[in-house]
Amino acid sequence: MAVTTDTAASVDSVVRPRGLWGWLTTTDHKRIGILYGVTAIAFGVVGGTEALLIRLQLATPNGEILSADAYNQMFTMHGTTMVFLVVMPAAAAFTNYFLPILLGARDVAFPRLNALSYWVFVFGGLFLTLTFFLGGAPDGGWFGYAPLSTQVPEVVRMDYWALGLIVLGLASVLSSVNFITTVLTMRAPGMTLMRMPVFAWMATVVSFLLLFSLPMITVGLFQVFMDRNLGTTFYDAAMGGEPILWQHLFWLFGHPEVYVLILPAMGIVSEVLPTFSRKPLFGRSFVIFSGMAIGFMGFGVWAHHMFTAGLGPVAEAAFGLTTMFIAVPTGVKIFNWLGTIWGGSLRLNTAMLFSLGFIFLFVIGGLSGVTHSIVPSDAQQHDTYYVVAHFHYVLFGGAVFGIFSGVYYWWPKVTGRLLDERLGKWHFWLMFVGMNFTFGPMHVLGLNGMPRRTYRYPEGLGFDMWNMMATVGAFTIATAVLVFLANWWRTRTRGEIAGPDPWDGRTLEWSIPSPPPEHNFDIIPTVVAEDDFWHRKYVEDDSGNPVAREAPVESPVSTEPIHLPSPSYHPVLAAFGIFVTAIGAVYLPWGLLAVGTGAVITMWGLFGWSMESLTRREHE
Amino acid sequence: MSEHAVEAHSGGHDAGHARKVAMWVFLGSECLFFGTLIATFLLYRGRTGDGPAASDVFDIPFTSVSSFILLMSSLTMVLAHHAASRRDRRTMRIWLIATALLGTVFLAGQVFEFTEFVEHGLTVTTSPFASSFYLLTGLHGAHVAVGVLMLLVTAFMSFGGRYRDDEGMNVEIVGLYWHFVDIVWIVIFTVVYLLQV
Ligand code: HEM
Ligand SMILES: [Cu+2]
Numbered sequence: 001m002a003v004t005t006d007t008a009a010s011v012d013s014v015v016r017p018r019g020l021w022g023w024l025t026t027t028d029h030k031r032i033g034i035l036y037g038v039t040a041i042a043f044g045v046v047g048g049t050e051a052l053l054i055r056l057q058l059a060t061p062n063g064e065i066l067s068a069d070a071y072n073q074m075f076t077m078h079g080t081t082m083v084f085l086v087v088m089p090a091a092a093a094f095t096n097y098f099l100p101i102l103l104g105a106r107d108v109a110f111p112r113l114n115a116l117s118y119w120v121f122v123f124g125g126l127f128l129t130l131t132f133f134l135g136g137a138p139d140g141g142w143f144g145y146a147p148l149s150t151q152v153p154e155v156v157r158m159d160y161w162a163l164g165l166i167v168l169g170l171a172s173v174l175s176s177v178n179f180i181t182t183v184l185t186m187r188a189p190g191m192t193l194m195r196m197p198v199f200a201w202m203a204t205v206v207s208f209l210l211l212f213s214l215p216m217i218t219v220g221l222f223q224v225f226m227d228r229n230l231g232t233t234f235y236d237a238a239m240g241g242e243p244i245l246w247q248h249l250f251w252l253f254g255h256p257e258v259y260v261l262i263l264p265a266m267g268i269v270s271e272v273l274p275t276f277s278r279k280p281l282f283g284r285s286f287v288i289f290s291g292m293a294i295g296f297m298g299f300g301v302w303a304h305h306m307f308t309a310g311l312g313p314v315a316e317a318a319f320g321l322t323t324m325f326i327a328v329p330t331g332v333k334i335f336n337w338l339g340t341i342w343g344g345s346l347r348l349n350t351a352m353l354f355s356l357g358f359i360f361l362f363v364i365g366g367l368s369g370v371t372h373s374i375v376p377s378d379a380q381q382h383d384t385y386y387v388v389a390h391f392h393y394v395l396f397g398g399a400v401f402g403i404f405s406g407v408y409y410w411w412p413k414v415t416g417r418l419l420d421e422r423l424g425k426w427h428f429w430l431m432f433v434g435m436n437f438t439f440g441p442m443h444v445l446g447l448n449g450m451p452r453r454t455y456r457y458p459e460g461l462g463f464d465m466w467n468m469m470a471t472v473g474a475f476t477i478a479t480a481v482l483v484f485l486a487n488w489w490r491t492r493t494r495g496e497i498a499g500p501d502p503w504d505g506r507t508l509e510w511s512i513p514s515p516p517p518e519h520n521f522d523i524i525p526t527v528v529a530e531d532d533f534w535h536r537k538y539v540e541d542d543s544g545n546p547v548a549r550e551a552p553v554e555s556p557v558s559t560e561p562i563h564l565p566s567p568s569y570h571p572v573l574a575a576f577g578i579f580v581t582a583i584g585a586v587y588l589p590w591g592l593l594a595v596g597t598g599a600v601i602t603m604w605g606l607f608g609w610s611m612e613s614l615t616r617r618e619h620e
Numbered sequence: 621m622s623e624h625a626v627e628a629h630s631g632g633h634d635a636g637h638a639r640k641v642a643m644w645v646f647l648g649s650e651c652l653f654f655g656t657l658i659a660t661f662l663l664y665r666g667r668t669g670d671g672p673a674a675s676d677v678f679d680i681p682f683t684s685v686s687s688f689i690l691l692m693s694s695l696t697m698v699l700a701h702h703a704a705s706r707r708d709r710r711t712m713r714i715w716l717i718a719t720a721l722l723g724t725v726f727l728a729g730q731v732f733e734f735t736e737f738v739e740h741g742l743t744v745t746t747s748p749f750a751s752s753f754y755l756l757t758g759l760h761g762a763h764v765a766v767g768v769l770m771l772l773v774t775a776f777m778s779f780g781g782r783y784r785d786d787e788g789m790n791v792e793i794v795g796l797y798w799h800f801v802d803i804v805w806i807v808i809f810t811v812v813y814l815l816q817v
Contacts, residue, residue, distance in 0.1 A: 109638045109641075109642065110638070110639075110642065173646075173649055176645075176649075177642050177645045177646045177649070178642070180641075180642075180645050181638050181641045181642040181645060184641050185637060185638040185641055186638070211645065211648060211649045212648070212649065212652050213652075214649070215649055215650070215652040215653035215655075215656060216652060216653075216656045218653065219653065219656040219657055219660065219755075220656075222755065222759075223660070223751075223755065226744070226751070226755065230744050230745070231744065231745040232744050232745060232751035232754075232755070233669075233745060233746075233747060233748050233750075233751050234660070234664075234748060234751050234752065234755075236748075239667075239669055239747060239748060240664070240667035240669055240747060240748045241664075241667075241748045241751075242663065242664075242748070245660065245663065249656065607773070610773060610777065611777075
């Protein structure tokens with residue numbers, strides 16, 4: 001089935017540097033995807049360590065491990081890291097690697113812009129993490145509520161937070177523009193929008209969400225930064241500023257962001273379930289449209305995070321209702337997934353287990369979420385561990401389980417080798433049990449009144465046992481992650497060779513070799529149906545069951561030359577300039593020199609960039 | 621659209637078309653950016669505290685003139701685009717540079733205006749009104765400055781036969797951005813300056 005590379009097409013002979021320089025200058029969407037993935041894992045270790053420290057501190061009453069100050073830094077950085085530096089880049093890893101392939105394209109629309117997004121993201125992440133060594137990390141909570149975040153101007157912590165998020169936002173806007181353009185202009189012939197795989201659809205919705213929600217928080221972050229450094233009065237209530245404005249701007253971004261974190265996982269699950277149930281996705285177009293509906297509605301419900309801020313009964317009722325409505329498209333998706341499994345011939349391998357785990361945990365998280373939309377009950381739960389339990393069921397049980405499902409599903413495509421199933425199942429079960437042990441008890445803790453963001457609690461309030469359970473659970477999760485890393489290490493050289501189509505897949509990525517050649521497709525495929533690749537392998541008999549074709553439809557052979565984007569160091573240079581500028585901006589006015597230097601470096605990178613593309617064309 | 625799409629799908633892709641789509645998408649994001657800034661301004665426009673109010677400092681005739689100059693630059697931009705599509709490099713270059721000049725004049729006007737305001741006691745720290753005014757108009761000014769740079773780079777690249785219609789920032793894409801920045805200014809001028817008095 002696989003088309004051999006050597007005979008089919010001739011790829012232009014751009015010299016590709018090897019080693020570290022090769023990675024720094026790469027413009028190949030697949031390598032950039034791998035970079036995103038590895039970076040997400042690295043930051044995951046950071047964010048996970050922070051979580052473990054939090055849990056150690058809270059394991060017993062009157063914990064002694066962290067001071068109140070250190071605790072504030074821990075939970076702020078844990079939240080920020082997990083959201084912006086782990087889950088988002090992990091999803092970006094899949095999008096980068098697979099979006100073009102799923103569309104039947106050779107690359108994204110703007111390969112160098114893609115590299116720029118990655119490097120801006122990495123420097124933004126470093127910028128945030130470095131603060132631990134520069135006088136303390138941000139400590140105002142991951143949503144940096146004003147005026148808390150605008151006070152204490154002599155401490156630079158929240159400057160790092162505001163600027164870091166502006167830089168990370170820039171990276172996300174750039175890649176959203178890139179992905180949307182890719183979807184609009186790079187689809188293979190016949191790949192209509194409705195034939196696009198669901199994962200590609202969810203990546204598109206996520207890009208739109210980021211595109212429209214990041215500008216709002218960016219404005220807010222500018223305001224916070226200026227209040228801290230220039231003495232502006234946006235959030236200074238004494239001067240007539242309005243701290244609640246920050247909450248609106250934050251949640252206008254923050255609520256859509258929740259879907260940014262969960263929709264990619266939903267997309268992955270929608271690819272995994274059909275493959276391992278050997279059935280097409282049930283109600284495919286419903287899944288797509290409900291994804292869009294969630295995207296639209298995500299912008300209308302932000303204020304449900306602010307019920308306790310006192311918005312007035314009308315606003316509260318409106319936001320409570322819209323919030324309950326948003327559960328509808330989500331529920332639709334869950335029925336579609338169950339419908340897909342129903343009556344299918346299931347293969348319960350690790351990828352599938354993670355998808356099933358996703359559904360189970362996400363339903364729990366979703367249900368506890370609905371209880372928040374009821375304003376009086378939210379007043380009770382607000383800022384207690386009940387909320388912490390809720391959003392970890394969604395973000396950990398949902399997003400992270402979905403991502404691991406994708407890891408096991410697509411690993412063989414990326415590396416050419418299968419991950420070990422026995423270790424994989426250990427990984428899954430440890431994580432599943434650990435997850436429920438960690439966050440299940442937090443529901444109880446919350447309802448018993450344990451407030452979130454307290455660094456210690458006295459004995460005898462009925463918190464002790466549940467907290468201990470949660471801590472044991474957290475270490476079980478950590479063990480599961482170690483098992484995964486061991487699996488990775490082991491199968492690097494010893495894993496079973498996967499071949500192009502180890503799962504008998506449905507979508508285009510399985511039609512090319514594993515790992516894919518640099519140009520993805522020897523010849524751009526022509527698509528005639530949903531699940532095109534499946535239909536090249538199978539026909540349906542009279543009762544609708546798939547029957548293997550005797551001779552699978554082979555791709556034609558082309559000898560047209562293929563042009564690939566050449567490597568470039570300009571993206572990493574420009575991103576480095578932005579990094580230097582941001583550092584300078586924290587230490588104004590002395591930092592002005594660094595701001596200037598950074599601006600020059602960025603301009604140099606961008607200017608070289610626009611010149612470079614011309615030179616390449618002249619060679620032809 | 622459809623013609624381009626077919627081209628885009630035949631192996632390589634039509635980079636010019638993709639760049640145009642990308643600029644439109646990006647400007648969609650910018651709409652929300654300026655929308656948020658304007659919303660902040662509207663929230664705060666009456667909160668002048670002890671500081672001067674808009675009517676105390678604004679010089680509407682002056683700003684009208686500089687707004688007019690900025691609007692004219694949209695005209696020269698159109699002329700540049702026109703020349704570019706006729707492949708008349710020389711004329712195109714002239715109009716590009718003219719557009720950049722008009723933009724620079726507008727910026728100079730803004731700088732002058734800001735210094736005047738500061739002398740009248742309206743600084744970024746005076747009141748929420750002042751803070752949001754400077755943030756909104758300042759970030760718009762920054763957009764104009766970026767646009768001027770893009771115009772100059774485009775003009776510069778057209779020397780020595782290096783300019784290609786389908787390469788880099790072509791005139792059409794710079795034009796899209798420039799017109800957007802102009803239109804946003806019309807909104808800002810109306811909301812911030814005209815609605816005050
Ligand atoms: C090993 C797994 C994890 C453990 C044990 C854990 C534990 C915790 C705990 C105990 C808190 C509450 C801190 C406090 O309020 O004082 C917290 C907060 C938080 N966690 Fe996690 N977490 C884990 C994974 C994740 C993941 C995967 C995400 C995903 C995106 C995440 C996102 C957050 C956020 C956003 C906060 C709120 C931070 C804040 O209030 O500023 N966590 N976590
Ligand atoms: Cu929400």
